[in-house]
Amino acid sequence: MAALDLALTWRLKDRPDDLGVTTTWWSHAPDLAGATGRGVRVCVLDSGIEPGHPSVGPIQGSYAVEIENGEPIVRETQAKDVCGHGTACAGIIRKIAPECELYSVRVLGPGFAGRGNVFVEGLRWAVEQGFDVINLSLSTTRKQLADELRAVSDDAFFRRSVIVASAHNLPVESYPWRFSSVISVGSHAEEDPALLIYNPRPPVEFFAHGSDVEVAWPGGGRRRCTGNSFATPHVTGLCALVLSGCPRLTTFQVKNALYMYARNVRREP
Amino acid sequence: MRCPGCAATAPDGARFCPSCGSRLEKRGVSGARKQVAVVFCDLTESTALSERLDPESLRTIMLGYYAAMRDCLESHGGVVEKFIGDAVMGVFGLPTAHEDDALRAARAALAMRGALDRLNDELAGRVDVRLNVRMGIEAGEVATADDASAGQALVTGEVVNVAARLQTQAPPGGILIGEGAHALTGRLLTTAPLGAVSVRGKAEQVRAWRLLGVREDDPAINRRFDAPFVNRDRALTELDTVFAAVVELHTCKRLTLVGEAGLGKTRLVRFWAESATRRGALFGTGRCAPYGEGGGLRALADALRGALGEQQGPATDVLRCLFANGTLGAAPDETVWAVATCLEAAGAPVVLAIDDLHWASPELLDLLATLEDRLSAVPVLLVCTARPDGAPAPPSLELRPLLADDCRRLSSTLLDTTAHQADVLEQVVRRCEGNPFYLEQLVALIGDGMDPEQVPPALRALLSARVDALRPGERHVLACASVIGREFGRAELEALCDGDVGEPLARLTGKQLVEPSGARHRFASTLIQQVVYAETAKSTRADLHERLAAHLDAAGDQPGTVGTHLALAYRLRCELARPDAETVPLRDTAADRLAKGGEQALRHGDLSRAVHLLEDAHALTGDGNPLVVERLGEARVAVGDAAGGVPLLRRALELGDERMACHARLYLSYLDGGLPGVRALEAAEVFEAAGDDLGLARAMVRIGQQAQADGRFAQARTALERGLGHAILADAEMERAMALGALAVSLWLGPEPASVGVSRCEELLRAHGRGRRTVQAVVGCPLAVLHALNGDFGRAEAALTRAEAILSELGHAYATAFIPMFSATVAHLAGRAADAELLLRRARDAATALADAQLRVTAVRDLARVLYEQGQGAQAYALAREGMADPDGAQPMMRAEFMSLTARVLGELPLAEEAWTLAATTDSPLMQARVLADRAHVRAVHGDAVGAREDLAAAGALRAGKER
Numbered sequence A: 001m002a003a004l005d006l007a008l009t010w011r012l013k014d015r016p017d018d019l020g021v022t023t024t025w026w027s028h029a030p031d032l033a034g035a036t037g038r039g040v041r042v043c044v045l046d047s048g049i050e051p052g053h054p055s056v057g058p059i060q061g062s063y064a065v066e067i068e069n070g071e072p073i074v075r076e077t078q079a080k081d082v083c084g085h086g087t088a089c090a091g092i093i094r095k096i097a098p099e100c101e102l103y104s105v106r107v108l109g110p111g112f113a114g115r116g117n118v119f120v121e122g123l124r125w126a127v128e129q130g131f132d133v134i135n136l137s138l139s140t141t142r143k144q145l146a147d148e149l150r151a152v153s154d155d156a157f158f159r160r161s162v163i164v165a166s167a168h169n170l171p172v173e174s175y176p177w178r179f180s181s182v183i184s185v186g187s188h189a190e191e192d193p194a195l196l197i198y199n200p201r202p203p204v205e206f207f208a209h210g211s212d213v214e215v216a217w218p219g220g221g222r223r224r225c226t227g228n229s230f231a232t233p234h235v236t237g238l239c240a241l242v243l244s245g246c247p248r249l250t251t252f253q254v255k256n257a258l259y260m261y262a263r264n265v266r267r268e269p
Numbered sequence B: 001m002r003c004p005g006c007a008a009t010a011p012d013g014a015r016f017c018p019s020c021g022s023r024l025e026k027r028g029v030s031g032a033r034k035q036v037a038v039v040f041c042d043l044t045e046s047t048a049l050s051e052r053l054d055p056e057s058l059r060t061i062m063l064g065y066y067a068a069m070r071d072c073l074e075s076h077g078g079v080v081e082k083f084i085g086d087a088v089m090g091v092f093g094l095p096t097a098h099e100d101d102a103l104r105a106a107r108a109a110l111a112m113r114g115a116l117d118r119l120n121d122e123l124a125g126r127v128d129v130r131l132n133v134r135m136g137i138e139a140g141e142v143a144t145a146d147d148a149s150a151g152q153a154l155v156t157g158e159v160v161n162v163a164a165r166l167q168t169q170a171p172p173g174g175i176l177i178g179e180g181a182h183a184l185t186g187r188l189l190t191t192a193p194l195g196a197v198s199v200r201g202k203a204e205q206v207r208a209w210r211l212l213g214v215r216e217d218d219p220a221i222n223r224r225f226d227a228p229f230v231n232r233d234r235a236l237t238e239l240d241t242v243f244a245a246v247v248e249l250h251t252c253k254r255l256t257l258v259g260e261a262g263l264g265k266t267r268l269v270r271f272w273a274e275s276a277t278r279r280g281a282l283f284g285t286g287r288c289a290p291y292g293e294g295g296g297l298r299a300l301a302d303a304l305r306g307a308l309g310e311q312q313g314p315a316t317d318v319l320r321c322l323f324a325n326g327t328l329g330a331a332p333d334e335t336v337w338a339v340a341t342c343l344e345a346a347g348a349p350v351v352l353a354i355d356d357l358h359w360a361s362p363e364l365l366d367l368l369a370t371l372e373d374r375l376s377a378v379p380v381l382l383v384c385t386a387r388p389d390g391a392p393a394p395p396s397l398e399l400r401p402l403l404a405d406d407c408r409r410l411s412s413t414l415l416d417t418t419a420h421q422a423d424v425l426e427q428v429v430r431r432c433e434g435n436p437f438y439l440e441q442l443v444a445l446i447g448d449g450m451d452p453e454q455v456p457p458a459l460r461a462l463l464s465a466r467v468d469a470l471r472p473g474e475r476h477v478l479a480c481a482s483v484i485g486r487e488f489g490r491a492e493l494e495a496l497c498d499g500d501v502g503e504p505l506a507r508l509t510g511k512q513l514v515e516p517s518g519a520r521h522r523f524a525s526t527l528i529q530q531v532v533y534a535e536t537a538k539s540t541r542a543d544l545h546e547r548l549a550a551h552l553d554a555a556g557d558q559p560g561t562v563g564t565h566l567a568l569a570y571r572l573r574c575e576l577a578r579p580d581a582e583t584v585p586l587r588d589t590a591a592d593r594l595a596k597g598g599e600q601a602l603r604h605g606d607l608s609r610a611v612h613l614l615e616d617a618h619a620l621t622g623d624g625n626p627l628v629v630e631r632l633g634e635a636r637v638a639v640g641d642a643a644g645g646v647p648l649l650r651r652a653l654e655l656g657d658e659r660m661a662c663h664a665r666l667y668l669s670y671l672d673g674g675l676p677g678v679r680a681l682e683a684a685e686v687f688e689a690a691g692d693d694l695g696l697a698r699a700m701v702r703i704g705q706q707a708q709a710d711g712r713f714a715q716a717r718t719a720l721e722r723g724l725g726h727a728i729l730a731d732a733e734m735e736r737a738m739a740l741g742a743l744a745v746s747l748w749l750g751p752e753p754a755s756v757g758v759s760r761c762e763e764l765l766r767a768h769g770r771g772r773r774t775v776q777a778v779v780g781c782p783l784a785v786l787h788a789l790n791g792d793f794g795r796a797e798a799a800l801t802r803a804e805a806i807l808s809e810l811g812h813a814y815a816t817a818f819i820p821m822f823s824a825t826v827a828h829l830a831g832r833a834a835d836a837e838l839l840l841r842r843a844r845d846a847a848t849a850l851a852d853a854q855l856r857v858t859a860v861r862d863l864a865r866v867l868y869e870q871g872q873g874a875q876a877y878a879l880a881r882e883g884m885a886d887p888d889g890a891q892p893m894m895r896a897e898f899m900s901l902t903a904r905v906l907g908e909l910p911l912a913e914e915a916w917t918l919a920a921t922t923d924s925p926l927m928q929a930r931v932l933a934d935r936a937h938v939r940a941v942h943g944d945a946v947g948a949r950e951d952l953a954a955a956g957a958l959r960a961g962k963e964r
Helices: A085-096 A116-128 A143-158 A228-245 A251-261 B046-052 B055-075 B101-124 B158-169 B179-188 B233-249 B265-278 B298-308 B314-318 B320-325 B332-346 B362-374 B404-414 B422-431 B436-447 B457-468 B472-484 B490-497 B502-510 B526-534 B538-554 B559-576 B583-603 B607-624 B626-638 B642-652 B658-672 B676-690 B693-710 B713-729 B733-749 B754-769 B773-789 B793-810 B815-829 B833-849 B853-869 B873-885 B892-906 B909-920 B925-941 B945-963
Strands: A021-023 A041-046 A061-068 A071-076 A101-106 A133-136 A138-140 A162-166 A183-188 A206-209 A213-217 A221-225 A265-267 B032-043 B078-084 B087-092 B133-144 B175-178 B189-197 B206-214 B252-258 B282-287 B350-355 B380-386 B396-398 B417-419 B514-517 B520-523
Touching: A041 A085, A041 A116, A041 A228, A061 A116, A071 A116, A085 A101, A085 A213, A085 A228, A101 A116, A116 A133, A116 A138, A116 A143, A116 B417, A133 A228, A138 A162, A143 A162, A143 A251, A162 A228, A162 A251, A183 A228, A183 A251, A206 A228, A213 A228, A228 A251, A251 A265, B032 B046, B032 B055, B032 B101, B032 B158, B032 B457, B046 B055, B055 B078, B055 B087, B055 B101, B078 B101, B087 B101, B087 B158, B101 B133, B101 B175, B101 B179, B101 B206, B133 B158, B133 B179, B158 B175, B158 B206, B175 B179, B175 B189, B179 B189, B179 B206, B179 B457, B233 B252, B233 B265, B233 B380, B252 B265, B252 B362, B265 B282, B265 B350, B265 B380, B282 B298, B298 B320, B298 B332, B298 B350, B298 B362, B314 B320, B314 B332, B332 B362, B362 B380, B404 B422, B404 B436, B417 B422, B422 B436, B436 B457, B457 B472, B457 B526, B472 B490, B472 B502, B472 B520, B472 B526, B472 B538, B490 B502, B490 B520, B490 B538, B502 B514, B520 B526, B538 B559, B538 B583, B559 B583, B559 B607, B583 B607, B583 B626, B583 B733, B607 B626, B626 B642, B626 B658, B642 B658, B658 B676, B658 B693, B676 B693, B693 B713, B693 B733, B693 B892, B713 B733, B733 B754, B733 B773, B754 B773, B773 B793, B773 B815, B793 B815, B815 B833, B815 B853, B833 B853, B853 B873, B853 B892, B873 B892, B892 B909, B892 B925, B909 B925, B925 B945
Parallel strands: A021 A265, A041 A101, A041 A133, A061 A101, A133 A162, A162 A183, A183 A206, B133 B175, B252 B380, B252 B396, B282 B350, B350 B380
Antiparallel strands: A061 A071, A138 B417, A213 A221, B032 B087, B032 B133, B078 B087, B175 B206, B189 B206, B514 B520
16 A cells, blocks of 8 residues: 655645745846747657647657557657647647747557556657657656656756656655656646746645646647646746756756746845 | 427427427337347357258257257346347346346356357267357447346347357357457456457457456456555454454454445455454455355355365364355254354454355355354454445444545556646546546546546446346336436426336435435436436437426426427437438427527526527527527627637628627627627617517617717717616616626716716616626726726725626636726726736737727727836837727727827827817817827927916816816
8 A cells, every 4th residue: 555645745835925935046047038948859748749739839750659569669650649638738838938849759648648668668768869858747656667767867867858747736656756856846826827936845846837727729729727737838848948048058957047037036135 | 290289290209299398198118228248159060060960850959059058148147139040149138237247248158168068078979960159249238128028128239230240250169259348347357359350241340359268256356456545444443343352252243344336345355354364363255146156155165265274074074065065065053063163173363254245145144144143252253245235234334435535546546657637537536426446447438548428338337237126116217317417306307207206216315326415316426327318218318308398398497408408309319310300390499499598598698508508509400590690609709709709690690680680790890890880770770670679788788889989978878778778678687787887987988077977886786786796897897997086996996806706707708808907997097007007918918819809909098008108108109000000999089099199109289189179079088188188298399388288287177077
């Protein structure tokens, strides 16, 4: 029986004003004015992305993890979204970083769910391709995969692939958002898409707009959705903006840039 | 069929006239749809047999074959539907469904093959032939008689053909099972996948498996025993307590866990037993089966064997028969003595778990009771599990459904890897009713990418077995209730059932299929309602929907509800047969009621319901009903879907109905800008002639709005007050609110002092605002500005907050534009120009999204002014130019201000003069004051200090007159 740690934080219930963090750190908040994400390669590991959606725009590559002889393997595939979730995430990233390159790796099935080994293989492949930012609006509850995912996440950390991973919506253990080598994201309840909150009480490190978010949906339309799934691409978009200004940053530098950018972090006078 | 009441043509089979609602004829409910499993079995090479055998020998052999096959089918609870030549068709699930019909079919097929082997062995000595068969199994929905009994039911459905075709694809001696049966039996069978196979008569290939065997009957196989165990602490504690007492007092106790199928009784006992065995207990389990081989005591024998292992000695000899085939074999007293001796010899506390006690034989129940009484000095705990129907004697422990939070956690672990979209799991949690088995099935459904609003086949099997166990009268009541909905009232139900339902309803409540819900009742779960509805024949459902519609209509229920049931009846009839001259009137009546309901909802501002009903009506009649087309267009625009609504309004112009075309033109004129006043006057004549109060209310409101755009506020009031009167006559809440909102705007922008405006607005609210939230909001917004003009910013803010809360609660799309617009005006008056700018930008974006040109240009006008005052002349100028070029900015109230601001930025005196000439034609002191102030500025720039002073004084006087 899995012990459930009810103290896990995944959604910010306080007002952001109550989470003031004072820093004596000597770096500055990044200046993102004019940043568009140009030149940054963003990979969305999800249910696929619908091609030609007006809110998503061009997709540079579409891949899917398929099972061959019982083994998961990544193949180039025709762009399509099997349930809508990936398109929703991609639309948010595109809105924030309009000039980034978007790649899709399909690991989820039509029911917003998929198999753990497929997910791990997709992530491993994405890290090997050296994508600058990898958006994971999903996680797995399979404990057996934790070690493997941790190894892949650590690998990504040193290869300068920033993994932005959504925390689970429920207070349960799942992976890889629990690892320190990724940037983990939960939701705040504010209506402000630009609001980023640093969480001084991890494992969730940042909170972004994830409640009642208007998102792109297959068929060219839009709808409103809630969940950490939609907070995560807000942070992915920010990472792309940071990296388009300074392409050689390491993951820990990007994380620090987000920390300094977070609205609740104030420099000590 | 003709209605005796009104002579209208009624659809064949209708029980009530769709035109006047009078009863046509009385008929019983007949026919049902059931989920069954079908086994097809055919001899191979039967022609060769008839060639080689004498007809007499062949007959004897065939009779033996038929008897053997029939035996196997019937002993597993199936019925022989028919013999066709050498083929046998068996059906499982008739006349009563079992939760494991597909599994029974698979078992029966294997048994049939075994029986044939035995038959061949017998034949081997006598004739020189061997019989061989192929078999096919499939499960799915069929239509059958309501009281289907063996040999009488005509079973029809695709599943029958698929089973027959699979049989032809099977190799000699092979059994193929189809997708439906495979899904239901899950991991309980060992199978070899064959992939997709083509079957004759079916366009698509079907997936098939070769049946190899049935696994041991272990509950852990078909359930997710790997899932975490949530929130069963109370039951576990209770088991601990009773077990401690058993050990301490050296006694025998029995505890029965009672709960619906799927609540996790068996698993709970296994889970607890693990800890008991760690504390030294011996544990064994046995299961009562609903049918099958072995004596009635087999469950106890299995449990004893599991706990004690194979023993030797005199006591074991007495129990030999019990262990061998589950029958007593000795006198009951001796059996009890022998059991006691064996248990004592174990030298440790013993826990015997007996699952599914609701299927226990009377002998087993007797023996368990005797053991409990007579076993003394032996620590034994008998843990039984049972379902609530007919749960045997206490002491029992009721297992409750899981809480929603537990279900959330459980579902998150059942799905391996998931997207973090909150509503996906919520749907499953809501539907599973706290039952972990339901949850597993629903989660599996979404894992396969299916709609979680469906009923998974395994759940349907379980629930239909529960419903089939009811008496026919109770089933009939349930079927009628399922047509009404999840919740139903007794009067409606009695109208459908033709009589008192008190007694069956009480019994159904006792069986936890329905539960009281205030003065009404409701199904204990939507799943039960869905299953009952699905198992009622479509023709019966159609009849019931029509009868319910007639009843609701007579009882004065809303036309939308009546129409919804008629539309369902129509659609069901269309699914059964192509629509014909008899079903068309049903369709038209349904569309008419839906349209009425939609119109009513629209008039009352219930926009989402209006869209819903009108969409349904439109789906039935298409463009055939101009009223439906026009009103749906309006409703779509009103909920913010201009892209969907405007094309319908344009179509309504061309459908040849002048009155509806006028409505559409009026509505479009507002969206398109242009000159609504002129169109409104033309339309008003048409409405006047047709006695259309709604139309007149709209036309008058438009005329009033045109007068406002022209800056003729006193005239606007006259038209708006007329419009208000017609809106009241038409019972049109939206138009009433529009007239009142426009009147309040006139009070703000027109000549009356703000204090008079405040008291008039308050009068309007007193007269019309009670219970009308939209009115409170649309009058509240201009009232807020009037308060601000009086310098009372506290009341202004409060009024805005309240208006915003109301509108967002009502889901009013336009709130996103005009709340920030009014808030900006108040902020501007309070000197918070930066806030006003932000709000106006938001208002402009919202108006753009809503495709509302008038609102947009208004936001642009105010934004230009606010930007100018913050020193951003260039931006203000650009916006003013944009406004001047915009056809929607051509009306005096707009144009004067755009011109005036442009003149001020550029310092152009002639333009400033022109702006004032236009402003002077209006009776809006606030606008005139702004234009005069602009001209003062321009005059000052040109060195005309005296003229500038005069203008400022005049502007001041105008403002003072308004604000005093």
